[in-house]
Amino acid sequence: MIDLERVNRVYVVGKGSGLFQEVIALKDLSLHVESGEFVAITGASGSGKSTLLNILGCLDRPTSGSYRLDGLEVSGLSDAVLARVRNQKIGFVFQSYNLLPRHTALDNVALPLIYSGVSRKARRRRAEVELERVQLKDRSHHRPNELSGGQSQRVAIARALIQNPSILLADEPTGNLDSRTGREIISIFHELNVERGVTVIMVTHDPVVAAAARRVIRLADGEIAEDLAQTSRQGGVA
Secondary structure, eight states: EEEEEEEEEEEEEEEETEEEEEEEEEEEEEEOOOOOOOEEEEEEETTTTTHHHHHTTSSSSSSSSEEHHHHHHHHOOHHHHHHHHHHEEEEETTTTTTTTSOOOOOHHHHHHHHTOOHHHHHHHHHHHHHHHHOOOOGGTTOGGSOOOOOHHHHHHHHHHHOOOOOOEEEESTTSSSSSHHHHHHHHHHHHHHHEEEEEEEESSHHHHTTTSSSSSEETTTTEEEEEEEEEOTSOOOO
């Protein structure tokens, strides 16, 4: 499903007085992820985790190298085409939830369908289904400030799934949550992976959360330092 071949990402940053410096975020990185895998990406701050996730999610482009998604070379696509690829294939879950504060949980979940031309009635019906999947149907008319952190993250997961993506990308999905709620979120990821066949790739700094995945990739200085398959703990983090 995902094939990265010798991907580099270099940023040019200013140092003042007209001086510039190249910062290498990813260095000759090659990675293959099969459909249906559950992968955790770990590493120290600055190791390239978020940069890699942004490239996988078509939010950023490699400076050089190849990225094929379902056999399609995406690194050279236009912004408009990349937006369609994201909308059709990829769901995103972020540490900060990124919910619209003035909208209800139902409207937040339904939001991606607006860009697909789905009618309001159909959007709300599908959003209700996804909220029920994450056990938040009774909170559908609550706004984000009326939800707990765990509930807000569940809304974000439901929103990520509204388009039935084949890939779910999560950036520190338990970072703002207590350990019990974090376990609940990881359990949802397991269910999505096992029951719906969604490919899950999550960035985490927490080794306990990473241990819930079936494969752990550790980055160091923009390169893959370790790529280990492991036995998954069914149902979430112990």
